[in-house]
Amino acid sequence: MARKILLVTTDQQRYDTLGCNGGSVARTPVVDALAAGGVRYERAHPQSVVCMPSRSTILTGQHPTTHGVWMNGVPLPANAPSVAGLLHDAGYRTALVGKAHFEPYLDPFLRFPENAVPPSGTPVGGTHRGFEHLETATHGVMGPLHYARWIRTEHPEAVDGFYATLDASLQVNAAGGGDTGAPQVKVNPVDRGCYHTDWVADRTIAWLDSLAADDDWFCWMSFPDPHHPWDPPESEVGRIDWREVPLPAGYPEDRAQREAILDAKPRHWRAWYDGTLVSNYEAPAAWVPATLTADQVREVNARNAVECELVDEALGRVLARIGERGWGDDTDVVFTTDHGELQGDFGLLFKGPYHVDGLLRLPLVWRPAPSVGAVPAVVPGPVGLVDLAPTLCAIAGLEPPGWMEGRPLPVDGADAAARGFERVLTEWDSELFGTEVHLRTLMRDRWVCTVYLPGTSHDGSEGELYDLVDDPLQRVNRWDDPAVRSLRTDLVADLWDAQPPARADRLALEAPV
Amino acid sequence: MTARRGSVRHEVRLACTPERVWGLVGSAERLAEWFPGVTSCTVHGDVRTVVTGAGLPMPEQILTVDQHLRRFQYRITAPLFIEHLSTIDVHDLGDGTSLVVYSVDAEPAPLALVIGGAARAALLGLPDVLGLASPR
Numbered sequence: 001m002a003r004k005i006l007l008v009t010t011d012q013q014r015y016d017t018l019g020c021n022g023g024s025v026a027r028t029p030v031v032d033a034l035a036a037g038g039v040r041y042e043r044a045h046p047q048s049v050v051c052m053p054s055r056s057t058i059l060t061g062q063h064p065t066t067h068g069v070w071m072n073g074v075p076l077p078a079n080a081p082s083v084a085g086l087l088h089d090a091g092y093r094t095a096l097v098g099k100a101h102f103e104p105y106l107d108p109f110l111r112f113p114e115n116a117v118p119p120s121g122t123p124v125g126g127t128h129r130g131f132e133h134l135e136t137a138t139h140g141v142m143g144p145l146h147y148a149r150w151i152r153t154e155h156p157e158a159v160d161g162f163y164a165t166l167d168a169s170l171q172v173n174a175a176g177g178g179d180t181g182a183p184q185v186k187v188n189p190v191d192r193g194c195y196h197t198d199w200v201a202d203r204t205i206a207w208l209d210s211l212a213a214d215d216d217w218f219c220w221m222s223f224p225d226p227h228h229p230w231d232p233p234e235s236e237v238g239r240i241d242w243r244e245v246p247l248p249a250g251y252p253e254d255r256a257q258r259e260a261i262l263d264a265k266p267r268h269w270r271a272w273y274d275g276t277l278v279s280n281y282e283a284p285a286a287w288v289p290a291t292l293t294a295d296q297v298r299e300v301n302a303r304n305a306v307e308c309e310l311v312d313e314a315l316g317r318v319l320a321r322i323g324e325r326g327w328g329d330d331t332d333v334v335f336t337t338d339h340g341e342l343q344g345d346f347g348l349l350f351k352g353p354y355h356v357d358g359l360l361r362l363p364l365v366w367r368p369a370p371s372v373g374a375v376p377a378v379v380p381g382p383v384g385l386v387d388l389a390p391t392l393c394a395i396a397g398l399e400p401p402g403w404m405e406g407r408p409l410p411v412d413g414a415d416a417a418a419r420g421f422e423r424v425l426t427e428w429d430s431e432l433f434g435t436e437v438h439l440r441t442l443m444r445d446r447w448v449c450t451v452y453l454p455g456t457s458h459d460g461s462e463g464e465l466y467d468l469v470d471d472p473l474q475r476v477n478r479w480d481d482p483a484v485r486s487l488r489t490d491l492v493a494d495l496w497d498a499q500p501p502a503r504a505d506r507l508a509l510e511a512p513v
Numbered sequence: 514m515t516a517r518r519g520s521v522r523h524e525v526r527l528a529c530t531p532e533r534v535w536g537l538v539g540s541a542e543r544l545a546e547w548f549p550g551v552t553s554c555t556v557h558g559d560v561r562t563v564v565t566g567a568g569l570p571m572p573e574q575i576l577t578v579d580q581h582l583r584r585f586q587y588r589i590t591a592p593l594f595i596e597h598l599s600t601i602d603v604h605d606l607g608d609g610t611s612l613v614v615y616s617v618d619a620e621p622a623p624l625a626l627v628i629g630g631a632a633r634a635a636l637l638g639l640p641d642v643l644g645l646a647s648p649r
Contacts, residue, residue, distance in 0.1 A: 109550020110566030510630030
């Protein structure tokens with residue numbers, strides 16, 4: 001028998017939302033315990049800060065430039081390589097439960113297989129991207145995914161309690177709610193057991209229960225939370241009084257200070273803040289960040305923390321079931337997310353072409369199967385989500401294939417140093433109705449270096465350079481600082497030298513998301 | 514600011530005469546033969562009703578069927594659309610090949626991407642439907 005693999009992802013979760021990473025708002029004892037018994041990564045970075053490209057990286061072990069999903073709405077090709085496919089071919093039973101999003105969601109023609117998986121969860125043709133079982137969910141209750149169909153059928157009374165993720169114009173909804181009127185916040189009276197977090201855990205447990213005791217299995221359990229909307233079950237919201245939530249360190253409460261910081265960054269930062277430019281689909285087009293209040297930041301953070309706690313508790317239930325099945329000692333657990341959330345940093349929410357820690361620094365914990373006797377460790381240096389697929393191969397005893405661009409994750413700092421884990425790349429490309437933004441970012445040593453390619457708001461000369469040691473909040477853009485000019489030159493050269501191979505053909509944008 | 518109205522255009526060059534392409538894409542009632550995700554379509558006068566793979570009925574008004582220009586235009590009149598106009602043009606490239614251009618304008622803007630994305634897939638599928646070699 002091989003080691004079993006539980007890959008747990010959330011959606012849009014910040015590094016600092018976990019207790020093991022220093023977070024103080026949400027209680028996350030389950031993930032904290034995994035970290036205490038495994039490897040915790042302090043600098044895990046996505047290769048894109050939006051869902052579809054990042055999730056495609058997790059699945060393929062490739063950078064967006066290579067797998068081709070350059071922005072949300074670009075479907076991952078049906079024949080794209082898949083670590084799940086490798087594991088399935090090696091004899092693993094494979095499942096994905098929860099949010100997939102390798103293919104666009106806005107799909108009235110039901111053209112994409114991911115949106116048309118039969119109720120049984122068995123894809124047409126037997127597998128889809130290597131998964132023999134797919135039960136899908138996302139943030140809302142509309143559309144063809146399994147969770148949405150289930151709640152509309154079994155609990156129709158609950159449907160109206162959820163926040164409508166899109167407005168009547170099919171834009172990301174800007175409507176506010178809760179106590180402060182914060183965008184994407186709503187009081188949701190749904191029973192906790194009917195909320196998608198518990199549904200994902202329930203369906204994961206059901207799939208695990210369907211397996212034979214001696215099956216090897218790989219399950220990607222993919223929670224839609226704590227991505228907005230922030231509409232967790234009302235019964236749970238009282239866990240955290242938003243009035244007592246401290247403002248995040250990244251939120252400059254003084255307006256003049258906030259705007260001065262933004263003004264020192266490339267111009268699209270301030271333009272979005274002022275509501276004069278919306279460069280991408282992922283944030284509400286009708287929402288102006290300059291209107292965000294300190295209390296709204298507190299309430300968003302409180303609700304986000306509640307969602308993180310629910311995920312943690314749901315994971316605890318799944319781990320308990322794994323233990324009851326007798327698999328506890330032989331199961332590797334990897335916990336991470338696809339990208340971060342600004343969550344008040346710089347007076348902003350949501351995500352976009354803003355390569356700073358709020359979006360770039362992710363929670364990542366790997367608790368190897370206890371039977372292998374791994375030594376708990378912390379890895380301080382940079383690793384990427386691109387390294388996950390090779391890691392899953394290594395866990396299964398498979399040699400990572402040549403098409404994977406990452407490497408099996410280091411097991412401690414010394415391993416990282418010995419194997420040369422020095423840099424991570426992140427990229428952004430968006431082209432939406434005439435507005436385009438293109439960024440390439442390198443994380444290396446103590447620096448975050450972003451170069452801008454020509455676009456609607458940029459002429460290609462702009463950049464960002466942050467010293468993570470002296471300026472952990474990335475408030476001082478040193479791109480034009482003569483004192484670090486030679487360093488900047490070196491980092492930029494390294495960034496371009498390290499770029500992955502690009503696809504020969506450019507994939508088409510086929511939907512907004 | 515963000516665009517309220519979206520505009521998308523896709524095209525494909527086909528190794529066959531424009532008359533042959535037009536015989537398919539210019540025939541309103543044949544849509545389900547070549548447009549992915551359309552499970553049925555019925556035509557009554559200038560009203561075409563499409564049913565999508567998701568089971569959504571999508572009523573349309575046929576605006577132009579110009580046999581000489583080889584232009585087909587229609588407007589989706591489903592409530593979600595504030596405005597929509599799609600135009601299919603089949604051009605004769607004079608060398609036995611054709612250029613099919615599918616233009617979509619819609620408000621709200623995201624719908625232009627949704628319809629345009631499906632239209633692109635439809636264009637890319639035309640060689641198979643017409644029994645031709647791959648797009649040039």
